[in-house]
Amino acid sequence: MKKKQWHNWGAGEQAQQHYLVQPRALAGGGDVRHVSEFLRACGWRDKSKTDGPLFMQSPDRAVRIAYDPYVQPGGWSIHGAASRHQPEWWAHLGRQTPVEIVAGLTDALTQPRSAHAPNVWAPLHGQRWRTEPDAEQVTATSPDGSAWMQYHQSPDGAAMWWSGAKDEQGNGWNAQFASSTPMHLVQAFSAALASPEPVMRPLGRVPPSTQIKTTSVSVLPSQLSAWQQARITAARAATWARNTARSARPRTAARPHAHAGGPRARR
Template sequence: MSKKQHRGWGVGEQAEQHYLVEPRHLAGGGDVRHVSEFLRAAGWTDQSRTGGPLVFDSPARTVHVAYNPFVRPGGWTITGKANDHEPEWNVTFNPQTPVEIVAGFTDALTKSRSAHAPNPWAPLRQHGWETERAQHFTAVSPDRNAWLQFHQTGEGQAHWWAGARTEHGRTWDAVLTPSTPMHLIEAFSAALADPQPVMRPRGNIPPSRWIRTTSVSVRPSELGAWQQARISAARAATWARNSWASSSPRTHTPTPRPYAAAAGAVRTGR
């Protein structure tokens, strides 16, 4: 594989080989800190115990996020408590769900709702996913290897189901109860359909001929700067929400795309 090196490295800092992986839905689980550090920076309470699963509660203690790798099938469990306006809802992502896709959902938990009416299918159509109307309404990725489906099996029996597969079989699943707030499902579908590649270190690329990779050499300080930019965005957005009354206009703080500088590398098939 060809390798791209970045200019201006500090003296004595050793570059590390990483890969930009696409499509992102086949990239494998990734580093769970991509999710947990954002929640912590957004003011969520870390209830985790040493050697146990990750556990976070929202500031109002209305949403509970956990990641448990010690049980089968394990993975992410997210629960929203019932209130006067919404029933309880539950979401699960298995451990191989790419953290960037999980973060599409969990990042949205930390942000104010948009004024527009949410549409989970819109981000998928925008990026060329095909929608199919049958017993279950389904959107399928351009490579036909990922999907989002509103699955109805009978009166009052429905759930949202997403997942991906390689030539070796299904790699991950996500299940969302129908009571899950629609703006969160839209945020999840936007992350699922995002065509931007995601980064994985050497040795962490799933074995699949359907994955495309770009080899890049990255400094540890550069990785740290990308991670810090994401954390800083969470802190800034949290500070803005806490500093203004609900009637005050707010400026949206976008979550940065950390790998933009690395995306120019020459792609190599895998």
Template sequence: MTKTWTGWGAGADQPQQHYLVEPRHLGGGGDLRFVAEYLRASGWKDISRTGGPIVFDSPDRTVRVGFDPTAMPDGWTISGQAVGQQPAWHATFTTAVPVEIVAGFTDTLTKPRSAHAPNVWAPLEENGWETSQVKEHFTAVSPDRNAWLQFHQDAPGQAHWWAGARTEHGRSWDAVFTPTTPMHLIQGFSAALSDPTPLLRPRGSVPGTKWIRTTSVSVRPSELGSWQQARITAARAATWARNSWAANRPRQHTPAAGPYTAAGTTKTRR
């Protein structure tokens, strides 16, 4: 029998069985640290209590991200305060929303806004989701037709964003955004939602549904740690670059920023 040399410290770094799961919207919740450690590395303040919910505040204290499996609804709650002409907003993700998809939203919170107008539907269409419009209602459905993102506007001021997924056992998860949620955040979510890249899950954490495809892979703890560390390092580097630029830029009068494009407008769909 041929043995594969695994290097020094092999006893603590034996390959472990994991699975690549697709489609990702049915990959299960995953490791909460995927979201939490990125926020910490991006300069967000961890105000969580031992044994209690996860809670992070943005550096300017205008946004709070929390995870509480005992709340109603259970899972992630993200709230933004009213700032200038941007009204307060709120988003929720139930516990089975994959953390990689939640991170599409929360990672975007840590980054500067793009100068380009956000388009929630563009990533979905680019990744093969089917989009449709009926009056003021917009819907995108995944290729397997088991996940969706919808925007419904029944009347001016009466609109909502809603995403979800299902298996043969029924509804798997829900994500809801108030119509005031900044569009670039929802676009970050839609990009992560429709990303065709499979999710990596350890043995014992693969959802019990026949509607997923799995590929068994062997992963060393050191490899997994390196991948996780690369994500954290990228967040720290981006945070350092932003802070360095802000500290060194010349002080000058800045005109008031224009309002965010309302999440409920249909002008952003192209």
């Protein structure tokens, strides 16, 4: 285990021990606020009840996100309502899905779609994941074998995306996406899943697995707060920019008034 120490500590603050964990798919669930605070900064409504599960709703009320750790199997439930151009869709992610991977999908819900056609496999192949196709499914597996992404099509034509990760003890998580889930969201998820960047976990929250690599770091509370605030500030700035651009678009011309010499309604 490596150890790293941050410099320029603030006076009067006590450093806390954290760990950078790789691969991120085996890092455990993490702090749910990584997802919820970003959504709140993007204008999502927090409909959670006191001491109850997390429940967020998009500004247009078309998408709902819930996280419930109090039921079995528990975890994340994301639901999109049907619209003129998109059928109803859903995604379920297990309770131990790292919040950084969940955020890959949920952050994408707050951003405009790319003009390019989505490709779920591209982020995985970019990180040397192995692809194994057969008659009914295609499976991509991480280089260390701990995580996978799978596309399955049954004989009747029904399609489904699956994903997950497990350590040597069988501990881990699973994710499932409806066939109608927008592909750009599934790609955003696969990109976050395949990212080689480590994620941070506090002392006592690192899963006991021989498959993970940890680097010990001493972090000040003010540093953690600053990193979290930077993510929230970026979300607010992007939301403000989109709203400003939307309001600046020319409105539809008003309907012309009746000719000045035309008849007027009597009072």
